[in-house]
Amino acid sequence: MTARKTIPFSRVRRVAVIAGHAFTQLVRMKVFYFLGFFAVIGIASNFFNLPQQSGPEALGDNGMDLLRLIKSWSLGPMTLFSVVMGIVSTALLLPKDVEDRTLYTILAKPVPRLDYLAGKLLGVLLLLFVSLALMDLLMVIMLQMRLSIVLEVQASLGQSRGWDAAAIESLKQDTLAQGPTWALQGAVAAVFIRSAIMAAIALLISTFSSSTLFTTVVSFLIYFIGHFQADARDFYFEGGEAGTSAASRYVAMSVSLVFPDFQLFNVIDAVIQGKTMELIQFVKLTLAGIYYVAVYTIASWFVFSDKEF
Amino acid sequence: MKAATGKGPVASQAPQPDFSASSLAIGRRRADTAGVPAVEIRHLVKDFKTSLKRQPLRAVDDVSITIEAGEVYGLIGPNGSGKSTTMKALLGLVVPTSGTCSIFGKDSLKVDSREDVGFLPENPYFYKHLTGAETLEFYGKLCGLRGAVLKDRVSELLALVDLEGARDRRIAGYSKGMLQRIGLAQALVQEPRLVILDEPTAGVDPLGSRQIRDLILKLRDRGITVFLCSHLLEQVQEVCDQVGIIFKGKIVKSGRLQDLIAIEDQTEIILKDAPLELVAEIEALVKRSGSAEWLRSGKPRTTLERLFLRETSGDES
Amino acid sequence: MKAYRKHVILALGLLAAGGLRMSWEAPLTREFRSDGLLAKPVETATREKIGQTSAAVALGGLRTLVATFLNLKAFSHFEAREWSELAETYDLIVDLAPNTPYYWTTGGWHLAYNSASDYLTRTDLPALRRREAWRDSIRRGRAFFERGTRLNPDEPSIQAELGALLSNSNKLLDFPAAAAAYKAAADTGKAFPYVRRGECLALARIPGRELEALDLARRLYADPHNRLPTLCCVRFALESHADPSKDPLKLAISIFGDPRSAHDQLGEYWVRVQERYPLDGVASALKILESILLVPADESVFKRALQPKETPDDWFRGR
Numbered sequence: 001m002t003a004r005k006t007i008p009f010s011r012v013r014r015v016a017v018i019a020g021h022a023f024t025q026l027v028r029m030k031v032f033y034f035l036g037f038f039a040v041i042g043i044a045s046n047f048f049n050l051p052q053q054s055g056p057e058a059l060g061d062n063g064m065d066l067l068r069l070i071k072s073w074s075l076g077p078m079t080l081f082s083v084v085m086g087i088v089s090t091a092l093l094l095p096k097d098v099e100d101r102t103l104y105t106i107l108a109k110p111v112p113r114l115d116y117l118a119g120k121l122l123g124v125l126l127l128l129f130v131s132l133a134l135m136d137l138l139m140v141i142m143l144q145m146r147l148s149i150v151l152e153v154q155a156s157l158g159q160s161r162g163w164d165a166a167a168i169e170s171l172k173q174d175t176l177a178q179g180p181t182w183a184l185q186g187a188v189a190a191v192f193i194r195s196a197i198m199a200a201i202a203l204l205i206s207t208f209s210s211s212t213l214f215t216t217v218v219s220f221l222i223y224f225i226g227h228f229q230a231d232a233r234d235f236y237f238e239g240g241e242a243g244t245s246a247a248s249r250y251v252a253m254s255v256s257l258v259f260p261d262f263q264l265f266n267v268i269d270a271v272i273q274g275k276t277m278e279l280i281q282f283v284k285l286t287l288a289g290i291y292y293v294a295v296y297t298i299a300s301w302f303v304f305s306d307k308e309f
Numbered sequence: 310m311k312a313a314t315g316k317g318p319v320a321s322q323a324p325q326p327d328f329s330a331s332s333l334a335i336g337r338r339r340a341d342t343a344g345v346p347a348v349e350i351r352h353l354v355k356d357f358k359t360s361l362k363r364q365p366l367r368a369v370d371d372v373s374i375t376i377e378a379g380e381v382y383g384l385i386g387p388n389g390s391g392k393s394t395t396m397k398a399l400l401g402l403v404v405p406t407s408g409t410c411s412i413f414g415k416d417s418l419k420v421d422s423r424e425d426v427g428f429l430p431e432n433p434y435f436y437k438h439l440t441g442a443e444t445l446e447f448y449g450k451l452c453g454l455r456g457a458v459l460k461d462r463v464s465e466l467l468a469l470v471d472l473e474g475a476r477d478r479r480i481a482g483y484s485k486g487m488l489q490r491i492g493l494a495q496a497l498v499q500e501p502r503l504v505i506l507d508e509p510t511a512g513v514d515p516l517g518s519r520q521i522r523d524l525i526l527k528l529r530d531r532g533i534t535v536f537l538c539s540h541l542l543e544q545v546q547e548v549c550d551q552v553g554i555i556f557k558g559k560i561v562k563s564g565r566l567q568d569l570i571a572i573e574d575q576t577e578i579i580l581k582d583a584p585l586e587l588v589a590e591i592e593a594l595v596k597r598s599g600s601a602e603w604l605r606s607g608k609p610r611t612t613l614e615r616l617f618l619r620e621t622s623g624d625e626s
Numbered sequence: 627m628k629a630y631r632k633h634v635i636l637a638l639g640l641l642a643a644g645g646l647r648m649s650w651e652a653p654l655t656r657e658f659r660s661d662g663l664l665a666k667p668v669e670t671a672t673r674e675k676i677g678q679t680s681a682a683v684a685l686g687g688l689r690t691l692v693a694t695f696l697n698l699k700a701f702s703h704f705e706a707r708e709w710s711e712l713a714e715t716y717d718l719i720v721d722l723a724p725n726t727p728y729y730w731t732t733g734g735w736h737l738a739y740n741s742a743s744d745y746l747t748r749t750d751l752p753a754l755r756r757r758e759a760w761r762d763s764i765r766r767g768r769a770f771f772e773r774g775t776r777l778n779p780d781e782p783s784i785q786a787e788l789g790a791l792l793s794n795s796n797k798l799l800d801f802p803a804a805a806a807a808y809k810a811a812a813d814t815g816k817a818f819p820y821v822r823r824g825e826c827l828a829l830a831r832i833p834g835r836e837l838e839a840l841d842l843a844r845r846l847y848a849d850p851h852n853r854l855p856t857l858c859c860v861r862f863a864l865e866s867h868a869d870p871s872k873d874p875l876k877l878a879i880s881i882f883g884d885p886r887s888a889h890d891q892l893g894e895y896w897v898r899v900q901e902r903y904p905l906d907g908v909a910s911a912l913k914i915l916e917s918i919l920l921v922p923a924d925e926s927v928f929k930r931a932l933q934p935k936e937t938p939d940d941w942f943r944g945r
Contacts, residue, residue: 010453017450021436028438065728069694076691100434105495108400108428108505109451112420164851170816233652257644258637261651263664270663270725277663284654295643299636308403 011115018106018119023126026089035081036131042077043138064274067178070146071272074139075187079268081135082128082195083223089124090202091215098210098309107309114301117203121297124199128192136188140180147179178274186282187271193289194265198223200296201260207303226262229255260292345414347503347534348376348399353408355394368394370558371408376536376551378413378502381529383549383566384538391558392538393431396505399536400428412503427496431507433488437481441472441491444480445498452499466494470524486517493524504528506537510544515617522548543614546570576601579609662725693723700736709741713766720774727781730774734784738767738791746941757942764798767791775810785811786821793828795901796938804828805835822846823857830860831902840864847881858882859895859903866907874911875918889915893927900933 026032097103106116151172158168202219209215233256264285267277353372356365369391376382384392397403399410401417415422435444445463449455454462467473470490475483483491489509496504509525510518518541525535525548539545545552546566553563562569580588588606595603658664696719703712716733723729741763745756771788778784785807791797792804808825811817826846829839843861846852858881865877875885882888892912895903912927923929 013455014451014453017447021447025436025438065726068726068728072691072694100436101430101432102435104397104400104402104430105428105433105435105448105492106451107402108423108426108430108496109448109499110420110423111451167819174816233648254641257641257648261655264651264655264658267658267663269723275662281658281661281663288651288654291647295640295647299640299643302636302639303632306404309397 011112014111015115015119015122018111018116019122019126022093022120022123025093026123026127029089031088032085032127035085039077039081039131039135040138043074043135043142045073064150064175064178067143067146067150067175068272068274070139070143071178071184074135074142075191075268075272078132078135078139078188078191079194082132082191083198085131086124086128086195086199087202087216087219087223088212089127090121090199091206091219092212093120093124094203094206095210095212095215103309113305117207117300117304118297121199121203121293125196128195128199132188132192132195136185139188140184143180143184147175150175174274177276181276183271183276186277187268189282190265190268190285193286194262197260197262197289197292197296200293200300204296204300204303207300207307222259223262225255226260229259229261229263233261264288345378346375347378347380347413348374348382348411348536349414350374350395350399350410351408353395353398353410354406355391355398355403356406367558369398369405372555372558372560374553374560374563376534378534379529379532380550381525381535381537381548382551382553383545384536384553384555385540385542385545386538386555387540390555392555393507395555396428396507396536396538400426400505424499425501426503426505427499427501429489429492429496429504429506429509431511433492435480435488435491435495437479440477440479441467441483441487442476444491445494448495449498454499462498466497469497469527470494471520484517486513486520489513489517489521490524493521497528501533503534503536506535508539509537510539510541515614516621518544519614519618575604693719693726693729696722697729697732700733704736704740707744709737709744709763712736712741716770720770720777724777727774727778727783730771730778730784731787734767734771734774734787734791736767737770738764738797742767742797753942757939760938760942761798764791768798775807779810780814780816782811782814782817782821785814786817786824789821789824789828793824793831798938799902801828801832805832819851823852823854827856827860827903830864830904836864836867836904840868855891855894856903859891859908862892862911863904863906863908866911867904870907872907874907875914877907878911878915885915885918889919889921889927893930896927897930897932899935 094103097106107113154171154175155168158171198219201222202215205218205222206212206215209218233252267281267285271277351373353369354367355369356367358365372391372395374382374384374395384395386392394403398405399412399417401419401422404418410417412422413425415425436447439447442463445466446459449459449462464473467476470493472487472490472494475487480488480491493504493506493509496506506525510521513521522544525537528535529548529550535548537545537549549566551564552566552569554561578591592603592606595601655664696715700712700715700719703709703715713733716729716736719729720733742760745751745759745763748756751759768788768791771784771791774784775781775788789804789807789811792800792807805825805828808821808828812822812825822842823846826839826842829835829842832839840861843857843864846857847861862877862881865872865881866874878888878892879885882891889912892908892915896905896908896912916926
């Protein structure tokens with residue numbers, strides 16, 4: 001009988017140790033800094049009022065379009081950064097450990113393989129979360145600054161054109177809906193969830209393959225195909241034109257079953273337009289994300305559990 | 310005058326680190342597991358698939374090894390003979406095609422068998438951005454240690470492997486010998502009863518090698534079982550109690566070291582400051598006995614290693 | 627073969643998980659689509675038009691970003707007067723971002739106004755071809771606006787632009803459609819006030835619907851903000867049309883407030899022949915007002931040159 005006490009939540013602690021470690025390892029990498037730098041530049045470029053064209057771009061009337069522009073120019077880089085970082089970081093974690101043989105030292109300790117995988121994935125998710133949170137803050141600050149300018153100009157223009165209070169108020173409400181709302185935070189969260197799913201997929205692929213490059217390329221392919229998944233599903237259920245073979249419909253069905261559906265996350269586009277997402281809908285989206293991540297993590301564990309080194 | 314009996318040479322004069330025996334009291338646990346072998350490998354077979362068409366490669370072919378608690382066992386063999394594969398099977402990194410491995414009675418394929426074992430892989434790399442102390446803390450936390458207990462253990466281990474001076478230096482700045490020693494320290498972080506070392510002195514200079522060898526002996530004194538493999542045969546000879554020779558996946562010879570290497574029918578006598586007449590007298594005595602044969606006399610040679618150490622450490626060997 | 631078996635189990639497992647997922651994923655997608663949170667999937671033809679890689683990116687949720695870049699590209703087509711490329715680009719843009727009114731209004735503007743005007747002045751084409759190109763541009767602009775209104779029924783700005791195009795006498799007039807467009811825009815409740823007035827003005831020019839127009843005009847007149855010159859004049863004409871026996875002077879004063887304003891506004895209204903506003907009772911009112919205000923004969927409104935009453939077709943003759 002050893003003299004060691006069993007510590008409560010020892011598994012959780014272990015996973016946390018691995019996650020924290022993966023986080024510090026990734027944060028030091030140059031690829032992270034470059035990607036992050038460019039994403040931040042992309043968002044900060046909104047600070048300079050990029051004129052779309054020299055046409056009717058009076059600030060007052062088209063202020064809402066300007067806000068939309070800021071949002072799309074921020075969420076775009078955020079999406080790009082999070083997907084790329086999510087895939088690439090996860091893809092390199094396992095091969096790096098195998099190559100450096102540090103994997104042996106870890107697995108030679110009483111560390112269950114699931115804890116190891118979960119820890120690595122959580123480290124990547126933590127990285128994504130922190131980065132996106134910082135970018136979100138930047139976006140909200142800029143949006144708020146623009147919003148107050150736009151509201152001022154609208155108010156003064158409205159006054160000078162003799163609008164009544166109701167018209168001014170309704171325009172103000174519409175403009176506020178384009179600003180930093182909770183729905184916008186929901187959109188950023190959706191960006192995070194999508195990249196989390198991609199990280200889980202990259203984890204699964206990396207348990208098969210020992211090459212970072214292979215994992216990265218295949219993960220990006222899955223990302224692309226995932227956007228057609230909904231179309232494949234529709235194709236299966238509604239059938240194609242007459243003459244579509246059963247075989248192609250079954251292929252479509254398999255595609256839609258195996259690949260994740262990223263079209264769900266196009267709600268981000270809607271939020272950029274200024275639509276609101278209800279809380280319940282956001283919760284459903286989050287649960288969908290959790291389902292995906294769990295399925296892919298369990299699949300990774302299944303492959304990894306008796307992988308030989 | 311001293312009769313050489315084939316035991317290890319006199320302990321080196323390298324500085325002796327100070328440690329408290331109470332904290333690494335492995336010996337106490339020894340009593341609890343009396344009778345259960347530290348390592349039991351039974352009829353281990355491991356095939357690797359090379360390509361789809363050809364026959365699978367049999368890396369390990371019906372290997373059986375038993376190591377009692379408290380022993381130092383050396384597995385020696387040429388490159389590609391299956392040493393590493395056997396170790397990995399013992400650690401659960403590789404699934405046997407057939408046969409079983411167990412550590413203190415627990416099946417290697419289960420995670421809890423690794424509570425009692427520490428592993429130092431061949432040419433280890435550790436995370437370069439961590440310092441020595443942080444590396445040990447990381448591994449300690451993985452084993453469930455934390456807080457003050459962890460900190461004390463880390464300090465202890467660093468003292469044991471003589472790396473206190475480098476505790477806050479990044480691993481990236483460690484020499485090969487330091488890497489091996491920090492590796493040994495992490496293997497010991499959770500007070501394992503069995504330590505597995507894969508080529509512990511490969512690529513290390515003689516001074517560092519000597520330090521590692523001394524550490525292994527210290528571990529043995531504490532009752533920790535050591536399973537090492539190496540192809541530096543001299544060093545294996547110095548530390549091991551039991552030895553197995555593996556070739557093309559099969560154990561071709563195994564047993565107690567002394568039994569294996571003793572040249573049964575010869576005796577060695579080493580004298581200091583002996584005048585020539587005395588030697589002549591002894592020779593005559595032997596010739597008179599009739600049953601023994603005088604083979605040779607002359608000046609024994611020191612080893613190059615001892616000469617090196619003597620010159621580089623500045624001590625008298 | 628253990629590895630083979632493992633792969634099969636994994637594949638089956640993923641398929642099973644996917645099947646389970648289907649039970650809530652399809653309904654969730656439908657719910658999001660109906661709530662307007664998800665745009666309809668991009669039509670297949672578009673996917674062929676965009677290159678393979680950018681299609682994936684566009685469908686990858688970066689639609690709005692790609693639309694932004696295409697908008698910049700479209701502007702350079704505008705500057706270079708490459709109208710068909712411009713039209714194609716805008717078709718792509720609205721496929722990617724169908725719910726951004728700005729793209730619809732700008733695209734339609736380019737087609738119906740800029741493109742059309744450009745064809746007016748091109749000397750390298752014979753007149754008949756220019757006319758056809760001009761008409762074609764306007765028709766395409768109209769179709770573009772109409773498509774936009776179909777995809778964004780709640781968005782007033784596109785409808786209002788459509789109404790403005792259809793009631794523009796320099797373009798192809800279609801007052802009934804214009805009135806309907808203005809009405810749809812105003813009915814969303816989010817339109818600017820001029821839209822409702824536009825509806826009234828369009829209705830007024832549809833033969834047979836003067837009573838409707840009058841009704842609306844009266845309602846609009848009730849709000850002092852709406853008492854702009856054109857509306858007041860139109861109301862005047864509609865009142866006269868509805869009841870010719872009304873006294874022009876009394877009517878004028880009740881609408882405009884005083885003879886001078888009445889005279890000035892009706893005078894301006896009188897010369898705007900090209901816009902085809904109803905003119906019932908305007909002439910007799912002006913005569914009375916001029917005599918009251920003692921306007922000298924040579925400064926009379928009736929001596930002023932009227933707007934040329936020509937249709938756009940006339941522009942293309944003899945040029």
